Structures are given as C-alpha cells and as structure tokens.
Amino acid sequence: MTRKMHLNAFLMGVGHHEASWRLPESDPYASWDVKHFQELARIAERGKLDSIFFADSPVLQGHPGRRPAGKLEPTVLLTALAVVTERIGLIATASTSYNEPYNLARRFASIDHVSGGRAGWNIVTTAGADAARNFGLDDVPAHRDRYERAAEFVEVATKLWDSWADDAVLGDKEAGVHADAGKVRAINHHGRYFRVDGPLNVPRSPQGYSLLVQAGSSQDGREFAARWAEAVFTAQQTLTEGQTFYQDLKRRTAELGRDPEYARRQLAERFGLDPELLRLDEPLPVELLPAEDEIEGAKSRFTLIVDLAKRENLTVRQLIGRLGGGRGHRTFTGTPVQVADAIEEWFDGGAADGFNIMPAVLPSGLVAFVDKVVPILRERGRFRTEYTGTTLRDHYGLTRPANSLELSPV
Amino acid sequence: MTRKMHLNAFLMGVGHHEASWRLPESDPYASWDVKHFQELARIAERGKLDSIFFADSPVLQGHPGRRPAGKLEPTVLLTALAVVTERIGLIATASTSYNEPYNLARRFASIDHVSGGRAGWNIVTTAGADAARNFGLDDVPAHRDRYERAAEFVEVATKLWDSWADDAVLGDKEAGVHADAGKVRAINHHGRYFRVDGPLNVPRSPQGYSLLVQAGSSQDGREFAARWAEAVFTAQQTLTEGQTFYQDLKRRTAELGRDPEYARRQLAERFGLDPELLRLDEPLPVELLPAEDEIEGAKSRFTLIVDLAKRENLTVRQLIGRLGGGRGHRTFTGTPVQVADAIEEWFDGGAADGFNIMPAVLPSGLVAFVDKVVPILRERGRFRTEYTGTTLRDHYGLTRPANSLELSPV
Incomplete structure (x- = not known):
C-alpha cells in the first residue's frame, strides 16, 4: 500500500450536532474554554491523527438563543493548542475577503514557528452579507470577485513567506552579522487588489509556509483549489455503495x-x-x-x-x-468495524486520500473514534501507528515548498 | 501607603540593547523561539510583576543584517504565553491604522478568554511610510487622521465588546435556551472610517475587555490617552533629581x-x-x-x-x-539598592504609578531585576509580595468596565 490515509478531526464546540450542548456530558460554556479544545487536541494527537481543523467566519453565526454561537478567534485558538501539543497538525479557516495579506501571512508564519511546523490555513472567501456588514460593506462581493481577490491574496502571502531565504539568518556574533541582508527582500507586489512592499517581518517558517487547505467545491472554488490548495476538504454524499448512513x-x-x-x-x-x-x-x-x-x-x-x-x-x-x-456532510453510524469498513471502502475505491472526522458530540465522539476506530485502521495497515514526521506537511506526505526567492536571479 | 506600584517588563528579543544578541549568553534565533519568551514570562511572573509587554509594527523594522529583525506576531505570542502562565498580565501593541476593528476586537477578546482575563492592548496608530506600503498606501496617513481613525476604532471595539451583556449566556439545557438573545445585540456602527453591524462573535470576556494601554505623548496622543487609555506608558528623562543614569x-x-x-x-x-x-x-x-x-x-x-x-x-x-x-528611554545602573532607590524616588515623587522595566539583555537582565531589585521594593512595602487578583485589571487596581449595553434602555 503506497497511499497513506489521512485523518483530520473537524472540531466545533461540543460537537457538530446542533443540540450536542444539551447532553448531560456537555459543558455549555466550552466554546470559549481553551481547556476544552486542549483536551480535544490531546485526544486527536493520542490517535496520531494528521490534524485538527476549526471552521470560521468573522460574524456571529447561528442564533445565540438556540445553540452556542460565537467562537474563539481561530488563529488565537491554534496558538493555544500548539503550545500544549507536540505533533498534531493545526488547521484553521481565515478569510481572504476580510483580512490584509500582510497581517494574515504574518500570523500563520508565526503559528508555524510557534508550533514547530504544524500550521495549516483553510483558505475561504467568506460567503454571506452578514459578514460583509462587519467590514464596511453593504453586501457580500460577487463570487467571482471574491475568488479573484483570494487568488491574489494567496499570491501575496506566498511572496511574503518567500521574502526571507531559508538560509538568510546567520546569527554570526563574531562578525556582527545577524542575517544576510541580500537574502531578505522586498516583494513590491502591485496588483489589482493589493499593494504590498514587504518583506515580511517573520523569517521563513519551519514548513516554508503553512499547509494551504481549501474546501469550496464550486467551479470558482475548484479552479482556486487546482491553483493553490495542498489539501482539499470536501463534502460528498454520492458514492453510495458501501455507505452506512446514520438512519436514526x-x-x-x-x-x-x-x-x-x-x-x-x-x-x-x-x-x-x-x-x-x-x-x-x-x-x-x-x-x-x-x-x-x-x-x-x-x-x-x-x-x-x-x-x-x-x-x-x-x-x-x-x-x-x-x-x-x-450540515450536509455524510453521516453514518455502526460498530467500530463498520465505520472502519466504510472509511476503507472510500479510501480503497479512490474517492479520497483522507477523511474529516466530525463528531456530533465532543469530546466523547472523538474519544470513541480515536480509541475504537483508529486501532482497527491500524491493524489493517491503513493508518499510521506512530508519527513519522514532525510537521503538518510531513503528516500529509508533502514536501516543504522551495523558496521562490532563492530561485530568482539575484 | 495607598498608592500601589506597578511594574511592567517591556521585552524585546534578547534585550533592548542593539547588540545584546552578540553576547555569549544570547541565542541569536530567540526572537522567533516561543520557548525564549515563555521563559521570560515565567521569570516576570516569579517576580509578581503586573505584566509583560511587546511593542510591534507591521513592517520589518531595523536592518536584518545588523540585529535580529522581525518578530512573532504579538497576538500569537501573547496567546502562547497565556497558556503557560497563570497570573501575569500580557500586553501587546496592535495598530488601529492597519487592522479591521471586528478582527482585532475579536482577537483581544479571545486572548482575554484564553488567559482568564490577563490581556492588554497597547493602542498605536503606527508611524512610518514603510508600514503604510505593506497596506496599499504610498505614505503614512497624516498624524491627525491616524488619531481620528484610532478614536473611532476603539469606539467600535468597545461597542463590540459590549455587544454581549455579561449575563447573556444562560446555558439552560432543560429549556434549550443557550443565551438570552435579547442580550446579544447588533451595534450598527456607521462612522467616518468604519461601518460595523456586529454583534461580536465572542461573548464578553473575563475583564469585560482587554486593558487599554497607550504610549504616544504627542498632543494628539495625549488627547487620545485622556479619552481611552487605562494605562499610559511614557518615556521621561527630565525629572533629574535622584536619577542614576547608566554612565558607562x-x-x-x-x-x-x-x-x-x-x-x-x-x-x-x-x-x-x-x-x-x-x-x-x-x-x-x-x-x-x-x-x-x-x-x-x-x-x-x-x-x-x-x-x-x-x-x-x-x-x-x-x-x-x-x-x-x-532608544530614548531613561537608562540607569547601580546596585540593586540604588535601582530600587531610583524607582522609589520617582514613585514617591509623583512622577509615575509604575515603571516599564526594559532589560538591555534577556533573560539575564530580567532575572537580575526580579531576583535582586523586586525583593528590596517588597521589603520597603512598595510592591506586592503575592498577586491579590487574577486579571490584568486587578493587578493595575482597575475595576472591570461596566457593559454599556446593559445601561441602554431595552
């Protein structure tokens, strides 16, 4: 078996189920309690999962009366988890429509440093007029415009991440030369949406840059993913053979x-x-x-x-x-063996390289998956027994991206 | 003695001295090593200091060849320190000129949650054309415009922090009511610089909101501080009696x-x-x-x-x-007793309520201050022996701000 299976835990509050907060086991305040998320991260790491993931939008989503609404800002949350874990990858959503590339590129570079190379950015353009109205707009920009801005945003971000050569920092105390200044360069990006001179004020990070993840599956989204994404999350219900839907x-x-x-x-x-x-x-x-x-x-x-x-x-x-x-993702239930069977069938059938695990209830659903299903996948030789690398890119079998600055003529 | 002395450690890489990175004890890569800053935070907490502080600008400052240039993004850094400390306050600079209020208000609210009420925001307008050129501008906006934007920015941020009443979250599992939706309100701010509908997607944080710190001492800056700041950092050299300047x-x-x-x-x-x-x-x-x-x-x-x-x-x-x-701040040296004398003279003379400690070399300068000078200030009854509160506002003797939303007619 040359293909490796990848498992990512898509975590949300006390679970993906709308009413999970009402279970006796659930803490209704957990959505803003970093200790809850630290526990989840440690459970996922115990299972040797590739990564955990937090979705986001810069707006109050849902009705606060009916379910926990609002979340810790995801780059803050990833950082708080990086410090208490060692190997698990840490992925969060951030919007290209409502951030500045200099600020966001810097935050993800910083998280990649803090985590020793375990950061991932799920790139979204952010749908919804309600989010737009938190950022000076009357309505959401057109779908095509958002994706054009996103493409330029990621272009600027990668230029900034490449603005320090990998070997720029010398730390030569004797000579009094901290860095080779010729290997730290302005990017002078002047595009349709952004003008950014650079260089970034963070050196190139352990992974080169954070893993780039994309989840939109519209036509624009697929074009964008084909251009930029290193991992793609998708929600598919249509490969029906072998599916076990959760009928109850x-x-x-x-x-x-x-x-x-x-x-x-x-x-x-x-x-x-x-x-x-x-x-x-x-x-x-x-x-x-x-x-x-x-x-x-x-x-x-x-x-x-x-x-x-x-x-x-x-x-x-x-x-x-x-x-x-x-919320439209495939759901199923069954014994641990049946769940492992379903995963294996999709994996062997060429439908995906890996899976987002979205427990309806947290942490109990994650514990059940890690302690019951993961061991079966391991016995079958489908999933890692130990981490073999240290960075998120290592887990996903991806190489560290070369620095385009180094390839440019000086 | 009713006035309490406040001590804040203003930390920068391996020290405020330009050449501190060249000392044998210094790690030239420490500026991007979270473990270095975690050690500094623990040292400051051992000394029961009020807080630690990180300055920042969204631009590569200084010449990377000559000294460590670039830094971890400060809200990421504060979060990484919040998780490994218990009591020390955590303050960082963020720019009102190059952030969106919704995003920044959310990050500081999140850090206040993660830290259990220990976050502080040093509000700056960011000088320098080089920073402006990372954000689509040719030159820095005029001083007066930057301060007008800053005032509106902080107004929007406080409205967002107040957009959840303190008692909005109920967590009533029986009734299926997570929050009192009437206590989570849009802010509908439509101003000169910002239009933000809200509400914030993070509930009101332990401190109500992060401590608001300001450091500019220009006329515009003083006006701004008088309006918004809860603590003011300033650099004064002119109260010369009793000063011990570092002559060598x-x-x-x-x-x-x-x-x-x-x-x-x-x-x-x-x-x-x-x-x-x-x-x-x-x-x-x-x-x-x-x-x-x-x-x-x-x-x-x-x-x-x-x-x-x-x-x-x-x-x-x-x-x-x-x-x-x-860099223009008062510097002095002497025995621990002389340093304590100088601090006491300024404090008793009504020149300040507290002091920024800016070690030339880190961590050794901070260790010396915490272990040699702080005990003398304690013996003299000038500085706390134990933390008496848990939040940054507690340390500074400030009350938790009332929520303006609650004061509004429903």
Whole structure:
C-alpha cells in the first residue's frame, strides 16, 4: 500500500450536532474554554491523527438563543493548542475577503514557528452579507470577485513567506552579522487588489509556509483549489455503495429537543425562500429553488443539499434531520468495524486520500473514534501507528515548498 | 501607603540593547523561539510583576543584517504565553491604522478568554511610510487622521465588546435556551472610517475587555490617552533629581561592537537629515532639525531625544551611546539598592504609578531585576509580595468596565 490515509478531526464546540450542548456530558460554556479544545487536541494527537481543523467566519453565526454561537478567534485558538501539543497538525479557516495579506501571512508564519511546523490555513472567501456588514460593506462581493481577490491574496502571502531565504539568518556574533541582508527582500507586489512592499517581518517558517487547505467545491472554488490548495476538504454524499448512513439521526435529533421550526427557518434562509414554502412533511420543493449560479455564497454546499434531497426524495423534515448532525456532510453510524469498513471502502475505491472526522458530540465522539476506530485502521495497515514526521506537511506526505526567492536571479 | 506600584517588563528579543544578541549568553534565533519568551514570562511572573509587554509594527523594522529583525506576531505570542502562565498580565501593541476593528476586537477578546482575563492592548496608530506600503498606501496617513481613525476604532471595539451583556449566556439545557438573545445585540456602527453591524462573535470576556494601554505623548496622543487609555506608558528623562543614569553605556556599547556609522544613519533617518550633517564628536545640530509639528510619526520620541541632547549638550556620539540601550528611554545602573532607590524616588515623587522595566539583555537582565531589585521594593512595602487578583485589571487596581449595553434602555 503506497497511499497513506489521512485523518483530520473537524472540531466545533461540543460537537457538530446542533443540540450536542444539551447532553448531560456537555459543558455549555466550552466554546470559549481553551481547556476544552486542549483536551480535544490531546485526544486527536493520542490517535496520531494528521490534524485538527476549526471552521470560521468573522460574524456571529447561528442564533445565540438556540445553540452556542460565537467562537474563539481561530488563529488565537491554534496558538493555544500548539503550545500544549507536540505533533498534531493545526488547521484553521481565515478569510481572504476580510483580512490584509500582510497581517494574515504574518500570523500563520508565526503559528508555524510557534508550533514547530504544524500550521495549516483553510483558505475561504467568506460567503454571506452578514459578514460583509462587519467590514464596511453593504453586501457580500460577487463570487467571482471574491475568488479573484483570494487568488491574489494567496499570491501575496506566498511572496511574503518567500521574502526571507531559508538560509538568510546567520546569527554570526563574531562578525556582527545577524542575517544576510541580500537574502531578505522586498516583494513590491502591485496588483489589482493589493499593494504590498514587504518583506515580511517573520523569517521563513519551519514548513516554508503553512499547509494551504481549501474546501469550496464550486467551479470558482475548484479552479482556486487546482491553483493553490495542498489539501482539499470536501463534502460528498454520492458514492453510495458501501455507505452506512446514520438512519436514526432524525429520531436522535428529535430526542435532543431540536426544533423543526428553527431548522426550517435556517434551511429557508440558505435557499433564499420564504419559510412558509417549506412544508415539513412534503418533499423539498426543488422547482422553487434558485440555480447554483444565482447563489452568491456556499454554492457547492447548496448543490450538495439539493442533490441529497432529490436523490433520496426527502421531505423537508427528513432533510432537516439529515442536516442536523452534519450540515450536509455524510453521516453514518455502526460498530467500530463498520465505520472502519466504510472509511476503507472510500479510501480503497479512490474517492479520497483522507477523511474529516466530525463528531456530533465532543469530546466523547472523538474519544470513541480515536480509541475504537483508529486501532482497527491500524491493524489493517491503513493508518499510521506512530508519527513519522514532525510537521503538518510531513503528516500529509508533502514536501516543504522551495523558496521562490532563492530561485530568482539575484 | 495607598498608592500601589506597578511594574511592567517591556521585552524585546534578547534585550533592548542593539547588540545584546552578540553576547555569549544570547541565542541569536530567540526572537522567533516561543520557548525564549515563555521563559521570560515565567521569570516576570516569579517576580509578581503586573505584566509583560511587546511593542510591534507591521513592517520589518531595523536592518536584518545588523540585529535580529522581525518578530512573532504579538497576538500569537501573547496567546502562547497565556497558556503557560497563570497570573501575569500580557500586553501587546496592535495598530488601529492597519487592522479591521471586528478582527482585532475579536482577537483581544479571545486572548482575554484564553488567559482568564490577563490581556492588554497597547493602542498605536503606527508611524512610518514603510508600514503604510505593506497596506496599499504610498505614505503614512497624516498624524491627525491616524488619531481620528484610532478614536473611532476603539469606539467600535468597545461597542463590540459590549455587544454581549455579561449575563447573556444562560446555558439552560432543560429549556434549550443557550443565551438570552435579547442580550446579544447588533451595534450598527456607521462612522467616518468604519461601518460595523456586529454583534461580536465572542461573548464578553473575563475583564469585560482587554486593558487599554497607550504610549504616544504627542498632543494628539495625549488627547487620545485622556479619552481611552487605562494605562499610559511614557518615556521621561527630565525629572533629574535622584536619577542614576547608566554612565558607562557608551563604553559597553562600544565593547559589544556597536557601529557608530550604522547608528548615525538611524539617527539621521529619525531626524530626516543627511547623515553627513551629523558629526560624531560635535553637538547635535539642533538648528537643522525640523520642528515637532513637521514630524509625521513618533513626535514625542523625537522631542524627547532632542531635549535630551540639548539638556546635556551631548555630541552626536554621546547621544548615540545614550540611545543604544534604551532608544530614548531613561537608562540607569547601580546596585540593586540604588535601582530600587531610583524607582522609589520617582514613585514617591509623583512622577509615575509604575515603571516599564526594559532589560538591555534577556533573560539575564530580567532575572537580575526580579531576583535582586523586586525583593528590596517588597521589603520597603512598595510592591506586592503575592498577586491579590487574577486579571490584568486587578493587578493595575482597575475595576472591570461596566457593559454599556446593559445601561441602554431595552
């Protein structure tokens, strides 16, 4: 077996399930408690997972009355986890639409230094007018404009990361020469969206730069990923052979007190529809939905949800139940062997190099995966028994990127 | 004695002295090594200091060939220190000119959560065209414009920090009510520089918000401080009675290999003069210097340096020597008793409530201060023996700010 399986834990508060905070085991204040996340990181590291991941948007998402809303800022959170872990990779989302490349490139370079080479940046353009209105705009920029800005943003960031040669710092006390100043260079980027002179004020980091991750699967998103991403997160439900869907999710959702009216409003908002048009016990009215190219944010998630509803002819209530635990991601349950089987089938079938593990409840769901499923994958020779490298790129089997500055003629 | 003395360690790489990195004890790579800063934080905490502080600018400062240039991004650094300390306050500089209020308010709120209420923000407007050129501008905005933006920036930040009432989060699992949604409110700020709808996506933090620190002493800076700052850092040389100046600084500077030509160019750049006009062994040509109101950045530091040169009729060489270890801050040496005497005299004389300790060499200078000088201040009843509070505001004797949201009519 030459392909290596990669496992990333996608962590969110006390779990991906909308109502996980209401379980007896859950601390409703955990979303802002660094100790909760440190425990999760240590559990994932115990399982030798490649990495853990935190999604984000610079806006208050969800209804604060109904579930924990708001989160620790992710670059702060990654740093707090870097200091108490040794090997696990640390990935967070940051927006290219609402940051400056100099500041964000510097933060990820700093986290890569602090973590000894374990930082990853999930590059997003940030959908949603509500986020835009926190940054001086009336509405979200057009999808295409966001992706063009994102491409230039990442170009600037990589130039900044390359603005120090790997061997620039000499530390020669005798000669009084701290660095070879010729190997620290301005980038003088003057583009459509950004003008940045550089150089960065952080030397090149252990990984060269943080792992670049991308998750959008729209046409623009795929183009962007093909250009920049080193790892791609995606949500797929369509490889149905061997899938074990978690059939009792709707029942569990109801047991945990999930409110169909709240969920119906959420779903209607995603589709840009009047909630009254979504009748809980009738099929999703696909004829009323906009086309993907009319959606200005989260295009691929929109299509995934609509396809799921069409494929399985789900009622609105069934669709809400299916989305409760995974928001459109594939969900399944079973014994540890069955879960391992499902993972192995997708891996061997060429559907993915690795998987995002998204426990409905945290930390218990992560503990169950690490202690029950990971050992089976190991026995089958599908997953590492020990970390063999030290950086996030090592875990993903990627080489450290060469410094483009070094390749330029002096 | 009702006034309490406050001691803050202003830390920079391996020390404030330009050539500290060349000492045998110094690690020339320490500026990017989180373990170095963790050691410094633990030393300061051992001394029960109020806080440690990191200055910053989003630009590569200094000549990378001559001294360690570049630093870990300060909000990342504060977080890495928060996790390994318990009580010491953690203050860093961040720019109001080159950040978005939503992002920065969120990061400081997050650090205040992660640290259990020990975060402080040193508010700066960032002087220098070189920084401006990392953010799409040709030159630094005018001094007055920067301060107007800063005032609106802090106004927006405090509104965001107040956008969650202190008692907004309920965590009521039985009722399925996570927060009282009426106590999480939009701020709908529409100002000259910023439009931010809010609310913040982080609940109100342990201190209410991070301690607001300000260091500029220009006229605009003083107005700003009077309005916003909860603690003010300042560099004063003029209360001369009782001062013990470090008379051998120039000799030490020369011994450590400091280059007068390099320093002369630095000084000329600060004054906007041709370096040839600065003759090392002649008095500073004050008649050639611009007036303070012609300086677009670091006005008060300019005046402080000029006043120092005039008052003591220093030659350029003497001025360079005086600036080498403290860049215009007061420097002195002596036995631990003499240092304690000098601090006590300024404190009792009503010149300050506290002091920034700026060791020329780190960590050894901080160890010497904590282990030799602090015990004397304690014996004299001038400084705490134990922390009596848990937050940075507690250390500074400040109350937790009331939430303005709660005071508004519902």
